[in-house]
Amino acid sequence: MIRRIMLALVAVSLLCSQAMAAEKFVVATDCTWPPMEMLDANKQPEGFSTDYLRAMGKAAGFEVEVRNIAWDGIFGGVATGQYDIVASS
Secondary structure (H helix, E strand, O other): OHHHHHHHHHHHHHHOHHHHHOOEEEEEEOOOEOOOEEEOOOOOEEOHHHHHHHHHHHHHOOEEEEEEOOHHHHHHHHHOOOOOEEOOO
16 A cells, blocks of 8 residues: 555656656655665665665656665655655655
8 A cells, every 4th residue: 555655646746747748856765664765785775665766767767766764854854946856754
């Protein structure tokens, strides 16, 4: 159920006109929810959600940059335009 909600939210954000004009999306996620989001040995985000977002971006023809952001700062960053999408379990 959570995956379906997440997919619906990502799909809606990708279909808006601003999203269609972008070549790169910056995704904010809190990498403390394995296996959905976590950090690899090089401190880079990985997991089901990050892999899925990157695959969707590739299929749609744009780049996805996933950033590890603490949960308490995620929505402030979206409000100020630092991130385009929040995808965090």
